[in-house]
Structure formats: C-alpha cells, structure tokens
Amino acid sequence: MKHLIAPSLLSADFLDLRKEVEMINKSDADWLHLDIMDGVFVPNISFGFPVLNALKTICQKPMDVHLMIVEPLKFVREIAAAGAYMMNVHYETCTHLHRTVTAIKNEGMKAGVTLNPHTPISLLEDIIRDVDMVLLMSVNPGFSGQSFIEHSVDKVIRLREMIDRTGADALIEVDGGVNLETGRRLVEAGADVLVAGNFVFKSPDPVRTIRELKAL
16 A cells, blocks of 8 residues: 555644635645644643634545544544544553554544553554554654654554464554655655654745655
C-alpha cells in the first residue's frame, strides 16, 4: 500500500478554515488529521465538537480525529456523530483500552491507539490485533512545530515487526516533525501514514508540499 498523507489542521489558519479545508480537498492528501486537546492530558487546548461538526459539512477527506484528552470513552458517540473515520485515543489515558476500542468500532469508526514518545510498543502486544491503526507520537503531544525525536524511526521498525509477527492489520501512523527528510526515513522504516502540520500549512505551496510527501 502506498503511504497516506494526513495534514494536521492544528497548523492551519484558524481565521480562514474554509479556505484551508478547500485546499486539502483539492490536494493529494488522503485524510485530514484533527487534534482535540483538553488542557489536562496535554498542556494546550485546541478545538472541539463545534469545529468538527462544521468541518463535516465541507471536508471531502476522511477525518482522522486524535483525542489528546482524559476519558475519551465519554465522547465516542459525539466523535462518530461528527463524521469521524478514525478515532485515535491515547494508551496513556485508557484504563480499559479494549472497552474503548470496542466502543469506537461499535459506532462504525476505525479505532486507533496513540503512544507518547516514552511509551513502549510492547504494551500493545495484547491489543495489536484489535486496532486498525497505531499512532506513534514523534514529538511530545500538545504543540505543533516541535523537533523530531530521532528514536521514533527505530520505534516504527519495531512496531512493524510486531504487526508482521502477530498477523495484525494495523496501520502505522507517525505525527510530529514530519518533513521530506524525516518522512522518507519513516516510510522506509514501515510507516503507512504521515501526519504533517507546519511543514504543510506554513509552506509557500501546501498543495505541492503534500504532493512531495505523497511521492516519498
């Protein structure tokens, strides 16, 4: 499978989200990545359901919703009603991860599990066959524009080995510090989905930048 590109709306111009989403619609982007933050699990607050519901009416790409919040199980139905294709929850916030993954799938969405940079992939051994995707954070979650954490490449390699060994079907997504150089290394290591924020939205030509990421 050719790797997918999911631009992160967190880096977009919030004064003109319609223009930014229309740019994504006409680009080679595969998904639109949406970071919802609560100021508790991460030291930042982004946006919530009013923005998601507005995007549902104009976004033509599948919405990849990443919940950087405590107790994400409370909001599964709201995320589904907002039109999400993928719902990502952090391993670190889910005491009963299998219950949360099951609830996500029961609402008709794909289920993703996210790991912070310090969280080992070995913790996924007993659920890797139940999830549709694993999102590896290659920066500390909460803010865009951070530097890429180098050990993320090795983490992708080890996660790919686990997926292949267990016969799982999970995709590997990576978010944080993705550009043409780090993106190429991540794809070579086995990543299936690249999330890019500043590198896309702060580019002089975002459509071209997305095309270049897609061509890696």
